[in-house]
Amino acid sequence: MNTLAEENYLKAIYKLSLTAGNVSTNQIAAELATKASSVTDMVRKLAEKALVNYTRYQGVSLTKAGEKVALNIIRRHRLWEYFLVEKLHFKWDEVHDMAEEMEHISSTELIDRLDAFMGHPTRDPHGDPIPDCDGNFKVTELKPVSTVEINTAGVISGVRDHSASFLQYLERQQLTIGKHIIIKEVISYDNAVILEMENTQIQISRDVANNLLIAL
């Protein structure tokens, strides 16, 4: 149906669309580590296939059809990540690159059976929601630890930075998905945040607090 390159572009455009309206050529180029001229070419191709809306110099947005394809790729990516962690016992910082390849395996029957085999999980190992086969998923409002008030209690539920180094850091601090925490104090000098988790206090930097998401 769509080539591997097309799928990667659609996924990138979807991701960028979450924090912007129309997505710019340069944003896509940065996301995919490619050049703006390559993006222009590909975007024209996707527009011809009616997967994106595009007018010269105005950026792009996904059409309904394009969004459906993107959500399907994300579904596959997150289900494979879940499989790798839950069944093959990889750590959450090890699975992204493998899933990046596996998400392009095309059979929908395969992905639906994989979904059933694992009991229809709703979130991947990083806390991100797994769309169902129609592209629907529950949106839960998550907040960066850095944005909530003192004495707020919450459950660690996601990350904004998916890099291996950040995930490894969280793992070492035991700040993993599902843990209950209370925000106790913000140091005014450097905005470091002191949390309480399982009756012990942990201090995290402002950067970490920005990238760690909790459900209230």
Add this chain to the structure above:
Amino acid sequence: MNTLAEENYLKAIYKLSLTAGNVSTNQIAAELATKASSVTDMVRKLAEKALVNYTRYQGVSLTKAGEKVALNIIRRHRLWEYFLVEKLHFKWDEVHDMAEEMEHISSTELIDRLDAFMGHPTRDPHGDPIPDCDGNFKVTELKPVSTVEINTAGVISGVRDHSASFLQYLERQQLTIGKHIIIKEVISYDNAVILEMENTQIQISRDVANNLLIAL
């Protein structure tokens, strides 16, 4: 390391090498449903990478390095087929095309963990041996039903035709891997073969007998 196209060529050359010495350009073209001129180009590229031995007009053979790559692809193919049948409950005639894509997922760590997850299976759903991570596997001498003598007893252990239609036929006749059979009679008129399995008699055509393999 190697591109998808290169991997497919290496696998094809390996497969053809089993029944011939040097493999010809036309044989490879037929196996991959491509043109002889394309094969010449690719074979030159593989020769430069020292994965095949090639001299103009003389056909090709795999080098030690090329054989190792080929066996690794076959390992991945067969392990994924096993996964699809044993864990996702696909039928043995449904898995080949999916495995054809999955065999190109590159992580060796992934494949080794998949292998462990399934308990280190030694044969895929079609009875073919699964090489270990060093490319070693047990060679079992299998014989087509059409070549053994009357009153020979054996266990169905493999097929020479992997097409969905043949596998579906066998499934319908319950002639599946592991079944014990005895060759009772060959009809001289059309070489049809009469088998006994679980105390009932089954008649199969010469074509089927040619493509059904048993261990004695």
Add this chain to the structure above:
DNA sequence: TTATTTTTTTAGACTTGTCTAAAAATACAA
């Protein structure tokens, strides 16, 4: 052994996806 057929290779072209360099459009600042 010579002629014919078959196989293989070469030559040249096309597609997909990428790149660099230059031109055009847009955004921003004075």
Add this chain to the structure above:
DNA sequence: TTGTATTTTTAGACAAGTCTAAAAAAATAA
């Protein structure tokens, strides 16, 4: 509002992999 900086597009090229048509080599037949 005019000039400069930035972004985006165009033009032209390249690598991988494929194809068709023609040439060369090898195999086969007379």
